[in-house]
Amino acid sequence: MTEYWQKFFRDTWGISGRIAALPGELDLNFLAPDDGLVLKVMRPGCDRALVELQAALHAHLSRSGNCPVPEVVAAKDGRELLETADETGAARLVWAIKRLDGTTVANIRPRLESVAADLGRVTAHMAEDLAGFDHPALDRPLKWDLRRADWIRDEIGLINDGARRAQITGLLDAFTARHLPLLERLPAQAIHNDLNDHNLLARVDLNGAALTGVIDFGDAIRAPVLCDLAIAGAYAALDTDRPLAQVTALVRGFCSVRPLREEEADALWPLVLMRLGVSVVNAAREKRLKPDDPYVTVSERPAWRLLDWARDQDATAITATLRHAAGLDPAPCMARAARALDSALICPMLETDLAGARVADLSVTGRDAPGDPETGALDPATFGEAPVLGRWAEPRLIYTAPLFRAGSHPAEGRRTLHMGLDVFLPAGTAVAAPIAGVVRYAGREDAAQGYGGCVILEHEAGGARFAALYGHLAPASIAGLAPGASVDAGTVFARLGTAEENGGWPPHLHLQLGHPDQADAPFAGVYAAGMEETARALHPNPARLLSLDPATVTAPRLDHEAEAARRRRHSTRNLKLSYAKPLPILRGRGTLLYDDRGRTYLDAYNNVPHVGHAHSHVVAAIARQMALVNTNTRYLQPIWADYAEAITALMPEGLDVVFCVNSGSEANDLALRLAAAASGGTEVIVSRAGYHGITRAAIEISEYKFGGPDGTGRPDHVHVAEVPDPLRGALPGNDDPGPRYADDVARVIREAEGLGRRVSAFISEPFPSVAGQVIPPAGYLKAVYDHVRAVGGICIADEVQTGLWRLGQTPWGFAQQGARPDIVVLGKPVANGHPMGVVVTTREIADAFASRMEFFSTFGGSSVSCAAALAVLDVLRDEDLPRQVERVGARMLNGLSALAARYPLLADVRGMGLFLGVDLARPDGSPATEAAAYIVNRLRENRVLIGSDGPHDNVLKIRPPLVFSETDADFLLRRLEAILGETALQPFMDG
Ligand code: PMP
Numbered sequence: 001m002t003e004y005w006q007k008f009f010r011d012t013w014g015i016s017g018r019i020a021a022l023p024g025e026l027d028l029n030f031l032a033p034d035d036g037l038v039l040k041v042m043r044p045g046c047d048r049a050l051v052e053l054q055a056a057l058h059a060h061l062s063r064s065g066n067c068p069v070p071e072v073v074a075a076k077d078g079r080e081l082l083e084t085a086d087e088t089g090a091a092r093l094v095w096a097i098k099r100l101d102g103t104t105v106a107n108i109r110p111r112l113e114s115v116a117a118d119l120g121r122v123t124a125h126m127a128e129d130l131a132g133f134d135h136p137a138l139d140r141p142l143k144w145d146l147r148r149a150d151w152i153r154d155e156i157g158l159i160n161d162g163a164r165r166a167q168i169t170g171l172l173d174a175f176t177a178r179h180l181p182l183l184e185r186l187p188a189q190a191i192h193n194d195l196n197d198h199n200l201l202a203r204v205d206l207n208g209a210a211l212t213g214v215i216d217f218g219d220a221i222r223a224p225v226l227c228d229l230a231i232a233g234a235y236a237a238l239d240t241d242r243p244l245a246q247v248t249a250l251v252r253g254f255c256s257v258r259p260l261r262e263e264e265a266d267a268l269w270p271l272v273l274m275r276l277g278v279s280v281v282n283a284a285r286e287k288r289l290k291p292d293d294p295y296v297t298v299s300e301r302p303a304w305r306l307l308d309w310a311r312d313q314d315a316t317a318i319t320a321t322l323r324h325a326a327g328l329d330p331a332p333c334m335a336r337a338a339r340a341l342d343s344a345l346i347c348p349m350l351e352t353d354l355a356g357a358r359v360a361d362l363s364v365t366g367r368d369a370p371g372d373p374e375t376g377a378l379d380p381a382t383f384g385e386a387p388v389l390g391r392w393a394e395p396r397l398i399y400t401a402p403l404f405r406a407g408s409h410p411a412e413g414r415r416t417l418h419m420g421l422d423v424f425l426p427a428g429t430a431v432a433a434p435i436a437g438v439v440r441y442a443g444r445e446d447a448a449q450g451y452g453g454c455v456i457l458e459h460e461a462g463g464a465r466f467a468a469l470y471g472h473l474a475p476a477s478i479a480g481l482a483p484g485a486s487v488d489a490g491t492v493f494a495r496l497g498t499a500e501e502n503g504g505w506p507p508h509l510h511l512q513l514g515h516p517d518q519a520d521a522p523f524a525g526v527y528a529a530g531m532e533e534t535a536r537a538l539h540p541n542p543a544r545l546l547s548l549d550p551a552t553v554t555a556p557r558l559d560h561e562a563e564a565a566r567r568r569r570h571s572t573r574n575l576k577l578s579y580a581k582p583l584p585i586l587r588g589r590g591t592l593l594y595d596d597r598g599r600t601y602l603d604a605y606n607n608v609p610h611v612g613h614a615h616s617h618v619v620a621a622i623a624r625q626m627a628l629v630n631t632n633t634r635y636l637q638p639i640w641a642d643y644a645e646a647i648t649a650l651m652p653e654g655l656d657v658v659f660c661v662n663s664g665s666e667a668n669d670l671a672l673r674l675a676a677a678a679s680g681g682t683e684v685i686v687s688r689a690g691y692h693g694i695t696r697a698a699i700e701i702s703e704y705k706f707g708g709p710d711g712t713g714r715p716d717h718v719h720v721a722e723v724p725d726p727l728r729g730a731l732p733g734n735d736d737p738g739p740r741y742a743d744d745v746a747r748v749i750r751e752a753e754g755l756g757r758r759v760s761a762f763i764s765e766p767f768p769s770v771a772g773q774v775i776p777p778a779g780y781l782k783a784v785y786d787h788v789r790a791v792g793g794i795c796i797a798d799e800v801q802t803g804l805w806r807l808g809q810t811p812w813g814f815a816q817q818g819a820r821p822d823i824v825v826l827g828k829p830v831a832n833g834h835p836m837g838v839v840v841t842t843r844e845i846a847d848a849f850a851s852r853m854e855f856f857s858t859f860g861g862s863s864v865s866c867a868a869a870l871a872v873l874d875v876l877r878d879e880d881l882p883r884q885v886e887r888v889g890a891r892m893l894n895g896l897s898a899l900a901a902r903y904p905l906l907a908d909v910r911g912m913g914l915f916l917g918v919d920l921a922r923p924d925g926s927p928a929t930e931a932a933a934y935i936v937n938r939l940r941e942n943r944v945l946i947g948s949d950g951p952h953d954n955v956l957k958i959r960p961p962l963v964f965s966e967t968d969a970d971f972l973l974r975r976l977e978a979i980l981g982e983t984a985l986q987p988f989m990d991g
Contacts, residue, residue, distance in 0.1 A: 004087050005030060009039050012075045012082060013096055025295050027218075036099045037073060038215075044090040048081075050218070051093045053137040055080055057190065057217045058097055060133050066125035068201075068213045070097040102201030102212035108983045111240040113249035115202050118211035120253025123195060123232055126214070127225040127258060130190040138190055138222040145193070146227045146271060147183050149175060149278050158284035164304070167311055168277045175274045179267045186224035186264070194219040195232035196299070204983045206934045226264050229254055230271035234279070237272065238302040243309065244318060245530075247272065251325040260326040269318045273310055276303045314524060316517040321534045330537035331515055333464050338513070338540035340462025346547055347490035349434045350387075350509070352425060354546055357387040362396045362418070363555055364586045364598050369397060371616070373589050374410060376400035376449065380499075383424045383506035389548075390422025390508070392541040394555035395598040397587070399526050401449035406528075409602070409971040411943040415526040416598030419539040420469070420512030421546065421553055427498040427507040431470060433487040434545040435459050440467060440519035442481035445503070451510065452502030453478050455494055456519045457487060467519035468542065470494060471510035472502035483520075513542045529597035558584055558596040579940055588613025591961050591968050593945070604960040604972055605945040610804060610829030611875040612963035618832045618871040625867035633660070633861045643866040646873050648840060650811050652820050657846035659839040660861030664800040664827025665693025667837030671823045672697055672761060674841055675794035678822075678848040681760035683752040685745060685788065688723040688730070689771035689951050690764055692798055692825075701763055704770050719752045721745040723768050724776040727908050727919055728927070728950075738776075742783035749791055759793035761823075766813030769801040772950025773917025773957055775910045781817035794845065797821035800837075801915070804829050805876060805962065808886035808913030816912065831868035835859070838869075881962045888969050889913040892958065895973040903980045905931055905988040916958040919950070923990045927952035931988050935979055942975045 002021055009015045009032065017034025028041035042051055059080075061069035073096045074080050082094045105115060143151060153172055159165045192199075194216065201213030229250070236250050237243035251268070254260065260268070280303050286296035310318075320330035329335060360368040360382070370377050376398045382388070395416045404414040437457030445451040453473030459466055477495040487493045496507045514523045515538050527535035541550035564582065583601070587594040590612040593601045603613070611618065625639070633640060644658040661667050672684065684701050686692075691704040699705045700715045707714065714720060722730045724741035731740055745762065752759055766781055768774040785795045802813035803826045810816045812824070822845055826838040837860070849855070859865065876882065893911050896918055900906035905928060907921035920928040920935075932948040935956060939946055947957040960968070979985070 001028075001087060002030070005039065005041060008084065008094075009096075012077075012084075012094075013037065013039070013073070014076045015039075031099065033099070037096050038070070038099050039096050040094065041086070042093040042095075044086070044092060046093055047137070048093060049137040050140075051081060051095065053135045053220060054217045055095055056135055057130075057133070057220055061126065061129055064129045066129055067122050068100060068211065070100050070213065070215060072097055097215075100201055100213035100215070102203045103983065105197035105200040105202050105211075108197075108202060108204055108209070109981055110978075111236065111246055112202075112204070112209045113245055115200075115209050115211055116236045116246045116249035117253035118202070118209075119195065119200065119232055119236065120229075120250040120255070121257050122211055122214060122253075123192075123225075123228050123250075124254045124257035126192060127189070127228065133190045135190070138220065140221065142193075142219060142221055143282065144219050144278070145221055145223060146230065146275060146278070147180060147223060149274050150180075152278055152281035155281050155285050158281065158288065163311075164307070167307060168281065171270065171273050171277045174270060179270055179274070182263055182267050183224050183227065186226060188222045188224055190220060191223050191225060191228040192217060192219070193221050193223065193228065193231065195228060196235040197238075205987075206930050206984050209984075226260075226267065226271065229260075230268055231275050233268065233272040234275040234303075234306075235299070237306055238299060239305075243306055244321060248321060248325040251322050255326045260328070262323070262328055265323045265326045265328055266319055268322055269315060273307065276307050279303045280307065314518060316515045317524075317531065317534055317538060320515070320538050321531065324533055324537065330534055334466060334513065334515055334538055334540055336464035337461050337466035340464050341542075341544040344435060344461045344544070346434045346545060347432060349432050349511075349546055350423060350425060350429060352387050352429070354387055354389065354423065354548060357389050357423075358385075359389045359391060359553060360422075360424075362390055362398060363394050364397055364594050364596060366396075373397035373587060373594060374400060374592070378506055380506050383508070386425045388422075388424040389553055390418070390424065391553050391555040392419065392421050392543070392550070393532075393536060393557070394418045395529065395596065396526075397594060397598050399449060401447065403447045403449055404526060409967060410592055411600045411602040411971060413528070413600055413943065414598075415524070415528045417527040417529060417532055417535055418525065419527055419535045420471070420510045420525050421542050421548075422508045422510055423546065424506055424508040425496060427474065427496050429496045429507070429509075430492040431473065431494045431496065431509060432490050432492045433457060434468075434489070435461065436489045437468070437487050439481050439483050439485045439487065441483060441521060442478045443522075444475045445522055448504055450503040451522055451525070452497045453494065454522045455481060456514070456522070457493075458516055458519055465516045467514040467516050467523075468545065469510070469512045469514055469523060469525070471512070471522070471525060472505060472508055473497050475501055511542045511545060513539050529599050532597070560584060579937065583940070583945075590615075590963050591965070600943060601940075602944045602968055602971060604958050604964065604968070605947045606961065607801065607806065607959045608828045608833050609961045610806075610832050611872055611879070611881065612961045615832060615871075615875055615963075617875050617878075618834075618868055621867045621871035622834060622864055625864045628863070630862050630864040632856075632858060634856070637863055637866070639863050639866040639870070640861055643861075643869050646870060647826075647838060651824065651840055652815070654842050655821075655824060655840050657841050657843055659841075659855065660865065661837040661839070661857050662835045662859050663693065663837045664798075664825065665695045665698045665837070666857070666860070667800075667825045667827055667839045668692040668701070668763070668796075668798060669695045669697045670839050671763070671796045671825050671841075672701070674823055674839065674845050674849045675761035675796060677852065678845040679758070679760045679792055679794050681758035681793060683717050683719060683757050683759045685719050685721060685748055685752065685759060685762040685793070687764040687768060687771070688720050690723070690768060690798075691770045692763065717757075719748045721748045723771045723774060724780045725768070725771060725774045726777055728772070728952075736777070736779070738779035739783055741777065742780050742787065745784045746787040749787055749793070753791065759788065759791045761794045761796050762788040763796040763798060765798045765801055766817055766819070767802045767807070767912070767915055769915075769957070769959075770949050772919065772952075772955035773910065773915060773959075775912060776817060779818070781814060781819035785819050785821065794823060795819075795821045796823045796825060798825045800825060800827035801959070804872070805882040805885055806913055806915050806959065808882060808889045811882075830872065831865055832872050834865060834868040836865045836869055876962070879963070884965075885913040885962050888964055888966055889916070891966060892916055892969045892973070895969065899973070899977055899980060903985075903989055905980065905985060911958070914958070914960055914962060914964055917950075918956040918958070920954045920956065920988070922988055927954035928988055929954045931985060932956060934984060935976070938979045938982070939972075939975060942979070944972050944975050946972075
């Protein structure tokens with residue numbers, strides 16, 4: 001068949017290259033890549049007027065240039081539309097359009113908000129461009145004309161599930177009553193009418209995406225532009241876990257070109273659902289007619305998924321969000337009500353006078369929040385005392401029950417923004433109506449952390465209707481209330497419930513304003529951080545109903561811009577922040593970090609909180625010692641010797657003298673002094689891409705710094721050996737890499753000695769980290785140390801990264817290499833974030849140093865530092881962390897290796913314990929630096945923090961706190977796997 005049309009198009013359009021059939025339902029489409037054309041052979045019997053309409057739309061839109069619509073290309077004889085016979089003799093209409101760049105949006109993973117925003121803009125431009133367009137074929141009847149959606153009514157019975165049938169019927173009823181009249185009122189014009197993602201093209205790369213084409217005007221009709229937007233919204237929201245974000249982006253894009261009227265914005269979400277309703281009923285019907293044709297039901301499953309999701313959502317909140325995106329007031333009635341309440345006459349709601357009541361701080365950093373942000377349990381002692389107020393718009397980590405969680409792993413997030421006001425008072429406290437109201441809802445919610453007994457009254461103030469939700473009531477006290485009943489101002493209508501009957505909370509009233517449309521069922525008291533603007537608009541501060549000043553019970557909000565500016569004012573550019581959009585981290589626990597709005601992140605990056613962020617044992621040890629005394633090593637403090645004994649007990653025999661300082665840098669600086677004193681030499685041998693700290697001496701031995709960007713070059717006394725990186729190191733070869741790289745150290749020693757100088761020390765990270773999470777080849781370090789000792793040099797192991805069981809099997813990297821250093825340097829993990837560096841060496845070396853000037857560090861080895869460091873050792877032992885590291889590390893390594901087998905971008909997976917690296921390479925083997933940055937950023941967007949490193953910055957660096965669990969590992973691997981499937985990375989996967 002293709003041959004037949006190949007010849008036809010050569011003769012008529014003069015194409016020179018090969019053509020290939022494109023997938024399609026009824027018409028034939030061929031791609032002629034060399035000629036840059038798409039050749040269109042319409043189905044037999046196709047209406048000529050319809051093809052002419054499409055060609056006219058292409059011509060019209062491509063002329064104006066505002067929309068990426070392909071031009072029509074005329075045949076050699078100048079005609080745009082030809083009629084010919086196909087191989088069977090059937091008459092076919094044939095035409096051709098230019099081929100546009102880009103991938104079909106349906107094939108792009110994930111759905112991108114930037115593409116949705118582009119689509120919004122293009123939809124608006126298209127509306128403007130087509131305002132003056134006309135064609136007789138625009139007025140044909142079509143089942144996809146949203147105004148004709150009612151045709152599905154007789155077919156709803158084809159849906160098997162009763163709840164789903166009821167939902168579609170509900171949508172259709174609302175549509176015919178409210179939205180169809182609107183569609184009939186709105187001006188109609190030519191619209192595309194099928195902006196689904198098979199008809200859209202986009203270009204995607206690591207830097208983002210852009211819509212590059214809109215095709216297939218086969219469903220174009222005359223209808224309101226709102227239909228185009230609703231159809232685009234319906235498809236943009238399919239197959240994504242953030243459907244609302246897609247539609248929001250679409251609306252933002254649209255409204256950047258052309259405004260939406262209030263009534264259009266209000267109708268948009270119901271119309272989106274109506275389109276999905278038509279789609280699923282159509283699929284049910286087509287399935288019956290053509291049971292074997294997969295094409296008729298391509299979007300059925302995702303459409304149901306979205307409809308099911310929508311059924312559980314608060315449609316009022318969705319509409320408010322879309323109104324906000326359209327630049328409209330999200331909930332004008334609530335703004336009016338809030339203003340009216342400022343001066344309304346209010347009856348006392350509670351017997352207690354709240355003026356002067358304590359205002360609790362339950363925010364992310366709040367002093368009244370639970371010590372463990374994952375338990376949610378409020379301290380009854382704090383809240384038993386009445387009255388206490390809980391603030392409005394407060395981000396809280398206390399909502400830990402399944403009711404609030406988005407998924408099984410904590411980093412999948414939970415709702416955090418409290419949109420009511422709390423008044424903690426004893427159970428049984430009477431609640432009176434502050435103004436007259438009508439019951440809209442009275443019932444109970446029995447889930448853990450739910451409302452318990454709950455009443456929603458509809459009130460009116462200054463002509464504005466609004467709802468108020470009264471939660472955590474005693475169910476028995478509201479048993480007599482029924483929807484429709486009036487409650488007079490000042491009438492007691494409920495009493496506060498006990499903890500047992502109010503979801504488990506200390507007794508309190510949750511008072512929250514809401515939109516009248518939300519009032520028939522309990523609306524959310526707590527919102528996800530991403531919905532903050534919507535939540536604030538729908539649920540203004542109800543303080544006036546309690547005769548309180550809203551300002552005193554509003555939680556403050558961290559202004560990220562202002563915070564960044566404040567930091568800039570007092571810092572320098574080289575004090576860098578991670579991520580283009582910096583993370584305001586205010587709290588941590590174990591492997592979790594929390595930002596100011598309570599968003600949760602899995603920390604697979606920070607190795608300083610060695611036994612987990614805010615470990616309670618370490619916190620208590622520090623606090624207790626700080627409360628006893630914190631002083632220096634000039635006093636006889638048993639705790640110093642306790643630590644010295646404990647840390648040397650973990651070292652090889654003979655390494656038994658301890659110095660305490662305040663950082664890894666200081667420890668390395670001191671190690672160099674010790675080595676110089678003991679060896680009498682001057683020259684220091686270092687490893688390429690090594691990093692040892694920020695003091696002048698430490699930078700001088702850090703090739704990563706002096707040899708890196710803006711480095712000042714190699715100091716005269718420093719000599720660089722190649723880093724033993726079997727994959728990307730400078731000494732490739734087929735022999736055993738351990739001795740090969742060790743020999744390079746011998747070569748460098750000879751070079752140094754050739755200058756007539758003596759070697760003082762060799763320093764390296766036994767497992768080089770900034771060099772790219774390198775696993776050194778077997779036998780390397782032992783051989784190196786032999787070479788160094790042969791010339792009287794001292795061997796220093798910088799264990800700042802690997803020390804204290806990061807590798808799982810052994811406490812030290814050098815031990816894994818079977819090597820024994822003369823000096824061991826410890827830093828980061830030693831005291832779980834309390835600044836502490838430690839140097840451990842032999843008596844002989846220490847004595848050479850001790851014979852000189854006094855050694856004293858003001859803070860080094862202070863009582864609190866020792867308490868913190870001892871507490872870390874306790875936790876490592878008590879929680880059996882080395883075994884956990886070994887186990888979880890192996891799981892990570894297996895998981896990463898399994899991914900590497902499927903995704904060639906992952907060129908090398910390596911690691912021991914929780915010291916893990918993934919080298920990313922392009923198909924030609926070169927370092928894929930941009931891909932690493934992309935993955936690190938996408939993981940952050942997916943709430944996982946890792947880093948990248950290595951001389952080419954192409955190695956994913958994973959080195960979490962050692963309490964990283966199996967569940968954490970699986971979550972990270974799941975998120976990474978999803979990202980590896982994203983379209984932007986596919987050019988790296990062709991290996
Ligand atoms: N050595 C190594 C191997 C390190 O990774 C670091 C810190 N990244 C240091 C020394 C310096 O430690 P500090 O920042 O505590 O001075």
